[in-house]
Amino acid sequence: MEISATKPTGIVGKMLWAILAIIGAACLAVIALRRGEPVNAIWLVAASIAVFMIAYRFYGRFIERYVLQMDPSRAPPSVLRNDGLDYVPTDKWVVFGHHFAAIAGAGPLVGPVLAAQMGYLPGTLWILFGVVFAGAVQDFMILGLSVRRDARSLGHMLREELGPLAGVVAMFGLLALMMIVLAVLALVVVKALTHSPWGTFSVACTIPIALLMGVYLRWLRPGRILEISLLGLVLLLSSIAYGAHVATTPALAAIFDFDAKSLAWLLIGYGFFASVLPVWLLLAPRDYLSTFLKIGTIALLAIAILFSAPQLQMPAVSKFIDGTGPVFQGQLFPFLFITIACGAVSGWHSIIASGTTPKLLSNEGEARMVGYGGMLMEAFVAVMALIAASSLHPGVYFSMNAPTALIGNTVEHAASVISQWGFVVTPDELSRTAHDIGETSILSRAGGAPTLAVGMAQLLHNILPGERMTAFWYHYAILFEALFILTTVDAGTRVGRFMIQEIAGLVHEPLKSTESWIGNVLATSICVALWGYFLYQGAVDPLGGINTLWPLFGIANQMLAAIALMLATVVTVKLKRERYVWVPGIPAIWLVVCTLTAGWEKLSGPISFTVAAQTYTQAMQGGTLMAPAKNMAQMQQIITNNSVDATLTALFMLLVLTMCGFSIYAVIQAWRSRYPTAHEAPRVALDSAMAQRS
Amino acid sequence: MNKTLSLFWHRLVQTARLSCGIPDYDVYVAHLRTHHPERKVPSYAEFFRERQTARYKGTGGRCC
Numbered sequence: 104m105e106i107s108a109t110k111p112t113g114i115v116g117k118m119l120w121a122i123l124a125i126i127g128a129a130c131l132a133v134i135a136l137r138r139g140e141p142v143n144a145i146w147l148v149a150a151s152i153a154v155f156m157i158a159y160r161f162y163g164r165f166i167e168r169y170v171l172q173m174d175p176s177r178a179p180p181s182v183l184r185n186d187g188l189d190y191v192p193t194d195k196w197v198v199f200g201h202h203f204a205a206i207a208g209a210g211p212l213v214g215p216v217l218a219a220q221m222g223y224l225p226g227t228l229w230i231l232f233g234v235v236f237a238g239a240v241q242d243f244m245i246l247g248l249s250v251r252r253d254a255r256s257l258g259h260m261l262r263e264e265l266g267p268l269a270g271v272v273a274m275f276g277l278l279a280l281m282m283i284v285l286a287v288l289a290l291v292v293v294k295a296l297t298h299s300p301w302g303t304f305s306v307a308c309t310i311p312i313a314l315l316m317g318v319y320l321r322w323l324r325p326g327r328i329l330e331i332s333l334l335g336l337v338l339l340l341s342s343i344a345y346g347a348h349v350a351t352t353p354a355l356a357a358i359f360d361f362d363a364k365s366l367a368w369l370l371i372g373y374g375f376f377a378s379v380l381p382v383w384l385l386l387a388p389r390d391y392l393s394t395f396l397k398i399g400t401i402a403l404l405a406i407a408i409l410f411s412a413p414q415l416q417m418p419a420v421s422k423f424i425d426g427t428g429p430v431f432q433g434q435l436f437p438f439l440f441i442t443i444a445c446g447a448v449s450g451w452h453s454i455i456a457s458g459t460t461p462k463l464l465s466n467e468g469e470a471r472m473v474g475y476g477g478m479l480m481e482a483f484v485a486v487m488a489l490i491a492a493s494s495l496h497p498g499v500y501f502s503m504n505a506p507t508a509l510i511g512n513t514v515e516h517a518a519s520v521i522s523q524w525g526f527v528v529t530p531d532e533l534s535r536t537a538h539d540i541g542e543t544s545i546l547s548r549a550g551g552a553p554t555l556a557v558g559m560a561q562l563l564h565n566i567l568p569g570e571r572m573t574a575f576w577y578h579y580a581i582l583f584e585a586l587f588i589l590t591t592v593d594a595g596t597r598v599g600r601f602m603i604q605e606i607a608g609l610v611h612e613p614l615k616s617t618e619s620w621i622g623n624v625l626a627t628s629i630c631v632a633l634w635g636y637f638l639y640q641g642a643v644d645p646l647g648g649i650n651t652l653w654p655l656f657g658i659a660n661q662m663l664a665a666i667a668l669m670l671a672t673v674v675t676v677k678l679k680r681e682r683y684v685w686v687p688g689i690p691a692i693w694l695v696v697c698t699l700t701a702g703w704e705k706l707s708g709p710i711s712f713t714v715a716a717q718t719y720t721q722a723m724q725g726g727t728l729m730a731p732a733k734n735m736a737q738m739q740q741i742i743t744n745n746s747v748d749a750t751l752t753a754l755f756m757l758l759v760l761t762m763c764g765f766s767i768y769a770v771i772q773a774w775r776s777r778y779p780t781a782h783e784a785p786r787v788a789l790d791s792a793m794a795q796r797s
Numbered sequence: 798m799n800k801t802l803s804l805f806w807h808r809l810v811q812t813a814r815l816s817c818g819i820p821d822y823d824v825y826v827a828h829l830r831t832h833h834p835e836r837k838v839p840s841y842a843e844f845f846r847e848r849q850t851a852r853y854k855g856t857g858g859r860c861c
Contacts, residue, residue, distance in 0.1 A: 185828065186828070187820075187824055187825040187827070187828025187829060187832075188820055188825060188848070189820075191820055191821070191824055191825075191828075193811075193815070193821075194808060194811070196808060196812070197808055197811050197812045197815060200812035200815075200816065201812060201815040201816050204812075204816035205816070320845075320849075321846070325841065325842030325845050325846065326819070326841050326842055326844070326845030328813070328814060328817055328819065329810065329813065382849060382850060382852070382853045383846070383849050383850070386853060387817075387849050387852070387853070390817065391817045394816050394817055395813070398816075463815075594853060597853050601854075
């Protein structure tokens with residue numbers, strides 16, 4: 104059996120690592136220190152690869168050996184509980200591929216694009232250092248802990264190690280996070296498809312395509328995923344090509360031309376039906392398509408960046424680090440660390456690292472590659488998204504991401520405002536970009552997806568030139584993100600529904616039954632209403648919605664990461680490895696500080712929800728209308744939305760503080776104890792387990 | 798060379814299927830034959846349907 108035990112490095116090996124370290128440092132120096140002239144993106148790619156390799160080899164191995172003390176001779180759950188289905192010892196590359204496909208999503212593509220408003224340097228540094236010291240540590244440690252605990256889930260481990268109450272608190276936090284994730288992702292789709300008949304048409308086509316695939320997989324040739332996915336892909340690409348015809352034919356375009364409000368309602372209705380219908384009909388086939396398309400698109404993006412080697416046009420550090428940025432408000436600290444969540448550190452991954460992955464790992468010695476390595480790959484995706492956004496003309500970037508309230512509705516006005524910010528751009532350039540991508544306007548398409556799509560379209564156009572190709576690639580990228588996000592919305596609504604039923608079951612036992620039709624529809628309705636409320640609020644928000652909702656999402660996601668890292672800290676102490684408590688402890692403290700500071704600034708102070716609500720309340724009492732509200736009902740709406748957001752922020756902060764309390768208590772108890780108190784499953788030697796099984 | 802290629806292809810298919818929540822059918826059949834010879838071996842279609850439903854039974858499984 105091949106075991107990735109650690110061999111001592113020879114003199115040649117040491118020299119190679121030293122050379123790699125010097126190359127990495129040189130690349131980092133170029134991107135950080137060169138001023139005045141544009142930097143090529145390849146420097147950034149090289150620096151990232153060097154940093155990731157060194158981190159994987161040294162810090163990853165340090166955690167493996169000393170903190171988690173992974174033991175290749177110990178039998179993992181896949182061997183001990185092998186059932187041929189969920190628990191199966193699997194080849195490490197297969198596990199790695201599966202794990203990466205599960206953790207990579209729209210998150211690492213959106214956050215870095217939004218953060219590009221501060222320049223490419225702050226985002227790059229946070230992604231690189233965040234992933235090495237926080238994100239990958241979290242994924243790896245949670246995976247390691249789960250493997251030692253019969254592949255238990257995060258919730259289960261929290262209940263065991265921190266107490267039952269902590270488990271319940273975390274469950275509520277998870278549900279709230281879920282709702283915000285679904286709302287903010289759905290909003291990204293709404294922003295991308297508003298008044299875009301081409302995009303809306305091709306996204307709408309995915310529904311009949313998925314239905315066809317579902318029927319094929321169920322009855323015609325059951326389980327032949329590959330062939331039908333290929334057919335689905337061909338149909339998708341044809342729908343994009345035909346979309347150009349739809350967009351230019353006024354009668355057809357009118358059918359697929361929607362404003363943000365109608366799109367939000369359509370998505371809410373769609374989310375409800377997709378999660379109530381049998382999974383094989385719509386949800387599963389769409390899931391297959393989006394999984395393959397996602398991996399393919401990430402590969403395509405990598406190829407596009409490597410071959411076109413673009414110059415970064417965004418400045419290294421823009422003036423918007425002072426908190427006055429148009430894309431999102433708030434200063435570098437803490438808002439950069441909230442905006443780039445997935446890609447640097449994402450709490451969501453702790454669910455996957457304690458889900459299917461630990462049930463597949465065939466050896467503890469492979470946990471570093473899957474957990475730590477998988478997250479480094481995701482960070483690389485984030486770096487590529489940042490490159491795509493930063494290689495755009497900054498004027499184009501800001502016109503796409505700044506809200507209408509700031510830049511207005513016309514290219515002339517937008518160009519003059521953005522030029523005043525110091526990013527000189529002509530109205531003509533903005534119109535030409537819109538024309539190139541086959542849209543009528545690019546203004547205020549916040550949310551990351553459209554910006555990334557334009558960036559990607561331009562990169563691909565560099566290596567595959569051709570008339571109308573930019574428009575095709577733009578709509579391809581939009582379709583990819585929309586397809587992916589809609590799958591998350593369907594699946595997330597289902598998961599949310601089960602969570603709601605579980606919570607309802609705490610109150611009234613029968614509600615827990617997932618087979619009951621009434622319970623199903625009731626819980627689904629509650630779930631859709633919860634995220635639908637925030638989606639609708641975002642869709643009608645004059646400031647663009649992303650502006651308001653993305654910080655809430657970031658706070659929630661980092662809150663979950665903080666909880667996962669606190670669990671890792673507690674267990675490290677419980678295992679009596681106190682000298683390594685800083686490994687998960689410092690990132691945990693950093694995330695707690697970031698979420699609490701960001702939360703506090705959103706609760707009180709100039710950029711807070713509370714102040715916004717107060718301003719509008721005072722205006723309303725005085726009987727005056729405040730832009731962008733056009734009547735008193737809208738004024739009331741804005742006040743209510745801000746109050747809800749403020750309450751939710753307070754709730755998240757309370758949650759973080761409560762979990763901190765539980766963790767500190769557990770750490771003190773464990774520190775005082777003279778022997779290890781962690782709930783590890785007893786050790787079984789791999790050899791004897793294998794001998795028994797065969 | 799041919800053997801390596803076929804192994805590579807097998808692993809690729811396995812990864813792709815697993816990413817969609819469908820574990821390796823052959824492994825399951827082998828498992829049933831060794832450990833539960835009394836149980837009926839499901840056809841690939843039956844196996845596929847059962848796994849498809851099981852995937853969306855709760856627990857997360859994907860990131861944002």
